[in-house]
Amino acid sequence: MTIPCSNLDDLLLDGTPQSMQLAAQHAAGCPACAETLESWNDISATAGSMRTTWTSDLLWPRIERRLVEDRRSRLSGQARLPVLHSVRRVAAAMLLTVGLGGTMWYALREQAHEAAFDRRIIQSSALDEVEKAENAHVAAIAKLEGLAETRLEETETPLMVSYKEKLMLLDDAIAECEAAVDRNRQNAHLRKQLLAMYSDKQQTLEDVLREDTHVSTP
């Protein structure tokens, strides 16, 4: 059986005794392949001699000692596990407590915020009502002032002069109180005072008109 040189690698790759025998047969008549096969076999032969043994009386005792130590450390590690479990349980309990406490604190805080918000809404509603009353007074006063203006300017009776002075004093006081209310609209005392002043002025203007009616009536 003739083997071409190009097939030598296939035989070496296969590496079975039969393939190596065919390669040797081919190499017998082919100097180039013979050189290749020689170095190939030389490497294998050299490698085959490299299996090494030596006496080491201390190696097994050393391994045995390390195995015993390793086993002991593993067992002691397992013995520590219950302690570790206890520590973990305590840590978990603490974590849970902190978590629950935090949640409760947050809930109470939210509740407080809601209550404050409700208070603000109630306060705001009361304020609206006060402002409505003030506006009603202001509208009524404006209407009365329009009716009483001519009478106050034309009539010079002592009573009318007295009404004029009173109205001037009330206007000054109202202006001062309105300025104070603008600075602090939540101040219930000031709003109460202002309402009282509006009421007083409205009453005074009504008195002026009534007085004028009395005067005009024969």
Place this chain on the structure above:
Amino acid sequence: MLQAAITGTFPGIATNTDDRRLAAACAAGDTKVFEEIYRRFGDRMKSVAWNHLGNVSDAEDAVQETFLKIHRSASTYTGEASFSTWIFRILVNTCFDALRKRKRRVDEAPIEEEVETAERTAPSVDDAKRITLRKLLDELTEQRRAVFTLFEIEGLSHAEIGEILGISEGNSKWILFATKKELQEKWKRTKP
């Protein structure tokens, strides 16, 4: 029973059932079983480690480390490969780790240590050739060196090498061929 399992031929030293019992005994830390494994495979383990690491001290450290790893991970042995194949897989990986650590130690000079007490199976082969081949093996990649060592030096089959290195039988065959081609080129240049 367990001792009987260990006395088989490498690597199929036992049936799957016996291998699992062997692994269980190792996981339990049965020193007698470890001693039997050492008695059965110690020499071969030392040889594989020595042919990877090149000196007795590192080789013995690798064998010791392998026994500790067997003890620690025997409970994870699934029985897919034979127990002996599993042991040699751990050994080869331990040798790879040692080689990587050595590479990281930049200042460490390559150790040239011959085993004075070694008993060679073929004392007629020229020592110069062995020294040359050992130097050439040092230049190989981990995988090529492992395949060459396990096949040409330790005499394992490609099927066994495939199981140890986690590659196919055909791949092992191809890697050996490519490795020998690489060695042959350098071998011709050095002419030992």
